[in-house]
Amino acid sequence: MDLCLNSLLSWHDEDKKPRIERVLYLNPVYDLIYTIDIHSHEALPIVHRYADIEAALQRHDITIIQEEANHHSLLPDPPTSDQSIRDYQIWELRTKKVLARRDQRWNLIEPLVQSLDIYDYTKRGELIRKRAEETKTTKKTIYLYLRRYWQGGMVKNSLLPSYANSGGKGKQREPGSAKRGRPNSLTATTGISLGVNIDTQTGILFFKGISQK
Numbered sequence: 414m415d416l417c418l419n420s421l422l423s424w425h426d427e428d429k430k431p432r433i434e435r436v437l438y439l440n441p442v443y444d445l446i447y448t449i450d451i452h453s454h455e456a457l458p459i460v461h462r463y464a465d466i467e468a469a470l471q472r473h474d475i476t477i478i479q480e481e482a483n484h485h486s487l488l489p490d491p492p493t494s495d496q497s498i499r500d501y502q503i504w505e506l507r508t509k510k511v512l513a514r515r516d517q518r519w520n521l522i523e524p525l526v527q528s529l530d531i532y533d534y535t536k537r538g539e540l541i542r543k544r545a546e547e548t549k550t551t552k553k554t555i556y557l558y559l560r561r562y563w564q565g566g567m568v569k570n571s572l573l574p575s576y577a578n579s580g581g582k583g584k585q586r587e588p589g590s591a592k593r594g595r596p597n598s599l600t601a602t603t604g605i606s607l608g609v610n611i612d613t614q615t616g617i618l619f620f621k622g623i624s625q626k
Contacts, residue, residue, distance in 0.1 A: 417436070422475045433451050434448035435451050447460055456563075514573075515570065521554075522544075526562060
């Protein structure tokens with residue numbers, strides 16, 4: 414793999430503990446790379462010489478690794494087929510609220526991430542202080558969302574709330590051959606399973622059709 418923006422660098426040199434850093438910015442002309450440790454809760458951008466990173470790659474002190482799927486920042490799953498239309502309405506409302514929270518967080522840090530000065534530790538503190546005053550929020554909050562944005566691949570969805578460990582309720586289940594939900598009266602009488610299981614896509618289309626009436 415080639416070294417590029419958003420590359421994940423796995424360090425396994427003898428002098429430093431194993432870690433994975435994401436490339437936030439690189440400029441071979443200025444011999445400059447900024448990275449961030451993607452697992453540290455206190456991580457901030459780290460400055461490297463471009464030539465040093467290339468040399469470490471050649472020595473195999475660093476390996477460029479494949480990006481893994483992010484399971485930590487997810488939108489709420491649609492309800493299962495044995496839930497009501499009201500559940501779809503609640504799901505839609507929750508999704509809108511989650512996206513609104515994401516966009517609010519993005520609006521908070523957007524002016525900062527558009528400036529390369531945010532990577533420079535000598536300028537970062539003052540930029541964040543001014544932004545905190547402008548938005549009437551805390552510096553701690555801004556640092557939190559900047560870190561999440563950088564560690565999560567510099568995309569807006571890295572600012573989504575976490576739904577990975579929210580439990581089984583509302584989780585989408587794969588439809589099988591057996592009809593889910595309570596048997597209807599004809600099924601109870603004849604023993605023949607009637608109806609179909611609704612998967613995620615079918616449920617969404619069904620909800621959209623109902624909500625437009």
